[in-house]
Amino acid sequence: MTSDAVNQYAEMDSPVPDAAPESGRPAQTQDAGVRGRRLAGLAERLGVPALLAALMIWFSIARPHTFPTERNLSGILSTEYVLLLVALGGLIPLVCGEFDLSIGYILGFSSMEVAVLSLRHGINVWVAAGITVLTAMVIGVVNALFVLRAHISSFIATLASGTLLSGLTLLISKSTIVTGTLPSSFLNLGNGGFGGVAPGVFIALGVGLILLYGLEHTPVGRRLEAVGQGRDAARLAGVGVDRLVFLSLVMSAGIAGLAGVLNTATQGSADPGVGPSFLLPALAASFLGATTIRPGRFNVVGTILSILLLAVGVNGLSQLGAPQWVRPVFDGGVLLLAVGVTQVRAKRR
Amino acid sequence: MDETGVSRTALVEARGLTKVFDGVTVLRDVDLDIYAGEIHALVGANGSGKSTLIKILSGYHQPSSGRVIAIPRTLGEREPTLAFVHQDLALIESMSVLENVALSCGYTTGALRRIRWKSMREAAATLLSEFGLSVKATSTVGSLGGTERRLVAIARATHSLGQDRGVLVLDEPTAALPPDEVHRVFEVMELVARRGSGVLFVSHNLAETLSIARTVTVLRDGRVVARVQAADSSVEDLAAYMFGSGGEALVHADEVHAAVAALKATTTAQKGSPPAMRLQGINSLRLKNIDIDVWPGEVLGITGLVGCGKSELGRVMAGAQACTSGTISVHGGKPLRFTTPGQALDSGVAYVPPDRRRFGGVLTMDAxxxxxxxxxxxxxxxxxxxxxxxxxxxxxxxxxxxxxxxxxxxxxxxxxxxxxxxxxxxxxxxxxPRVVVLDDPTQGVDAETIPELYRFVREMADGGCGVVVITADLDELVDVSDRVIVLKDGEQSEELEGEQVTMEKVGLAVAHGRRAGVR
Structure with a gap:
């Protein structure tokens, strides 16, 4: 466009009221309105971290000798990092508008695969871990082919492939818990470590950092979001939708595979029944995360904070003597509350 | 009763409606009365507050102050209801007309809440025939054309008012309809008014508005700036109210026309250079043997009747729809067959799609x-x-x-x-881009913005782009195009260039769609 033309358009102002002065309202009132809106927006963005902080303060006051201790806090991290990893994996397809319901089953299968390869077939555990993560990514490729080539919705395709995998898990494990002596270097991934925080925690946070960079600071991440928010428009704007959906499903499967390997390291054995129980809390954390930090968008920081919120809540409540049934009730309640408040606010706007 | 014999019973009164969003007043002290048996038009530029007013009437927004009063006609009668047909018709494509009607009007049930399909089918058939629709109640909405769908939506809304008189509110009821079908919607609006309901409708088309409405309310910057009787008013009057008498704003249709047409004289197609885009032997679902060269620096208009394949041609050019045979080469490049919009863009073909809310932008992301x-x-x-x-x-x-x-x-x-x-x-x-394909680029765009958009179009051409404009609006097409290709049943039926691009010739070519070469 020539600079002359630019000037022409700059002069062609349309009479749509973007001018405050003629509204007849004092400018101050408008500022107050804008400020109020910003404050409300800030409160919404910081809802989950604020609740997390409040819970930590409450539990610290109520159980000063057992809650705010290094041992307890590093324990919380070390028990929840596998869930965090699965949640981060599942987040990627959610960003581009797809579901991966197979992540829990992939975790279970991978957990079993690394144990079987190393304990029953005598393969070096690190090699086995590598093979396992690659296998998981191949499962992701299969998921993606069903979604993109056979045009099965990802919800159904991954539900089916996950169910199928749970059978394969039973097959390779011969329906028993696989246990034995794994090298301590491997077991240390999930236990002990720096300040009582398992190395696995740092792996999970590292994956989180990579995703944060990839999703929020690269064109690929922005395009992934555009696909999730308006697939048709994104496609017509030149975004390679299929490639991104493929990438997201392969990555979620790969990360779930990694989570499976780490789960075996943490437990020291592989249980064919593990896995499915990770699926719903992981997705719930992603949805809860989408109400905070960047409301309305699935996001990495929100997901991490949500996992922490749920973990701290359950840890503290059990220290206060709450029975076992409290955990799922707490998880579900927080999710309903957070999403509910966000929706009602969005409606009022 | 007034002199024309229409009963002046207000069914709905709005008083002092004001709406403030985030400190910006978008609606200011608006009064509006809808009378029984009257067709009332609401006009205004984009951003003048029409949509907000409609949304307050429908209860979607609460007014910041003021209120809407529905007036019971006699003691004991129910309050008149309002029924809405928004631009999105809210019809479910995979369900039948009957089921769509039942969605808002309810089911007739017998014992054990069993749906009495037979009596419902009969009732729906009666409704459809009353509204001049020859479609079957059992056909799916997806199988209907645009005009039929709109009439079904209007019939459903009217039906939902029940036996009582109410107010039917229509948002842009004629937008995106072929010009020769607009009268069908108008006839239905008149029918509803004759039966004693009030009709309120929003429109961008001032000439149409004057031909159907009795009263016209003009909004500007959230205020009612005029309320006139259509019979005593002209398009120029309305435009002056809408845009104010300020010299820089384009005042009426003629000036829009002149402003767009004036752009044309400045350019010439660069036919010496390789074509910006060359389509060779394109066949697709509807298209047959399309061969088109788009030259750098020209605006090529493509038009034809509904179903002629003009939109499909746009999608094929932009890689949004696959063609079964044929190739496209851009700027003398290798002949290709696009399979994705991304591929077309890589070759230099950009696309402005027709349905902006679905295809143009990602609604929930920011500008x-x-x-x-x-x-x-x-x-x-x-x-x-x-x-x-x-x-x-x-x-x-x-x-x-x-x-x-x-x-x-x-x-x-x-x-x-x-x-x-x-x-x-x-x-x-x-x-x-080297080529820009625009499908229906001014749909839902206010008159004042149209010349601005076409100025961009002309500028892209001046910058060496080949521009393709696809539209059913012949006024615009003739104003903006250096050359026009008319499609009929998926084939190129006529090509007009330079002096030949006139309303009469293009109109005739579209109407007859006769096969003729370039003369």
Whole structure:
């Protein structure tokens, strides 16, 4: 466009009221309105971290000798990092508008695969871990082919492939818990470590950092979001939708595979029944995360904070003597509350 | 009773409606009476507050002050109800007309709440025939054409008023309808009014408005600036009210026309150079043997009746729809067959799609994200997306294209139609395309913005782009095009160029669609 033309358009102002002065309202009132809106927006963005902080303060006051201790806090991290990893994996397809319901089953299968390869077939555990993560990514490729080539919705395709995998898990494990002596270097991934925080925690946070960079600071991440928010428009704007959906499903499967390997390291054995129980809390954390930090968008920081919120809540409540049934009730309640408040606010706007 | 014999019973009164969003007053002390048996039009430029007013009537928004009163006609009668047909017709394509009607009007049930399909079918058939629709109640909405769908939606809304008189509110009831079918919607509106209901409708088309409405309310900047009887008013009067008497605003249709046509004289197609785009032997679902050269520097108009394949041709050019045979080469490049829009863009073909809310922009993302969606890589520097730079660049471009409000962080959905389209144009401009394909680029765009949009179009052509404009609006087509190709049943039926591009000749070619070569 020539600079002359630019000037022409700059002069062609349309009479749509973007001018405050003629509204007849004092400018101050408008500022107050804008400020109020910003404050409300800030409160919404910081809802989950604020609740997390409040819970930590409450539990610290109520159980000063057992809650705010290094041992307890590093324990919380070390028990929840596998869930965090699965949640981060599942987040990627959610960003581009797809579901991966197979992540829990992939975790279970991978957990079993690394144990079987190393304990029953005598393969070096690190090699086995590598093979396992690659296998998981191949499962992701299969998921993606069903979604993109056979045009099965990802919800159904991954539900089916996950169910199928749970059978394969039973097959390779011969329906028993696989246990034995794994090298301590491997077991240390999930236990002990720096300040009582398992190395696995740092792996999970590292994956989180990579995703944060990839999703929020690269064109690929922005395009992934555009696909999730308006697939048709994104496609017509030149975004390679299929490639991104493929990438997201392969990555979620790969990360779930990694989570499976780490789960075996943490437990020291592989249980064919593990896995499915990770699926719903992981997705719930992603949805809860989408109400905070960047409301309305699935996001990495929100997901991490949500996992922490749920973990701290359950840890503290059990220290206060709450029975076992409290955990799922707490998880579900927080999710309903957070999403509910966000929706009602969005409606009022 | 007034002199024309129409009963002056107000069914709904709105008093002092004011609406403030985030400190900006979008509606100011608006009064509105809807009378029984009257067709009332609401006109105004984009952003004048029409939509907000309708949304307050429908209860979607609460007014900041003022109120809406539905007046019971006699003691004991029910309050009159309002029924709405929005631009999105809210019909479910996979369900039958009957089921769609039942969605808002309820089912007739017998014992054990069993649905009495037979009596419902009969009732629906009666309803459809009353509204002059020859479609079956059992056919799916997806199988109906645009006009039929709209009539079904209007029939359903009227039916939902029940036996009582009510108020039917129609938002742009004739938008996107072929000109020769508009009268069918008008006949239905008149029928509803004759039966004693009130009709309120929003329109951009002032000539149409005057031909059907009895009373016209003009909004500007959220205020009622005029309320006139259609019989005593002209298009020029309405436009003057809408845009004010300020000299710079384009005042009426003739000037819009002149402004767009004036752009044409300045350019010549560069036929010596390789074509910006060459289509060879394109066949697809509807298209048959299309051979078209688009020259750099020209605006090529493509038109034809509904179903002629003009939109499909646009999609094929943009890679959004596959063709079964044939090739496209861009700027003398290798002949290709596009399979994705991304591939077409890589070759230099940009596309402005027809259904803006679904295909043009990502509604929930902000202006900035929409504008840079096709050119994100240019902001990826030193391993990061430079968001500050992106924001500044978009803010600057929003000034250039005149998109308001100039807030790059505002959600795409919150812009008015004309401004959304400016944002889509902004995105296309950033891609530096060799060919731009625009399908129905002025749909839902206010009269005042249309010449601005076409000025961009002309500028792209002047910059050496080949521009293809696809539209059923012959006025616009004739104004903007250097050359016109008319399609009939998927084939090129006629080509008109230069002096031949007149309303009469193009109109005749579209109407007859006769097969003739270039003369």
């Amino acid at each position: 900035r994200e929409n504008v840079t969606l096709g050119t994100l890589s240019s902001f990826f520097q030193q391993g990061r997306l430079r968001k500050g730079k992106e924001l500044k660049s978009v803010a600057k471009q929003m000034v250039e294209v005149g998109a308001v409000p100039r807030n790059p962080r505002q959600k795409f959905a919150a812009f008015s139609g004309g401004n959304q389209q400016k944002l889509v144009f902004a995105r296309v401009l950033r891609m530096n």
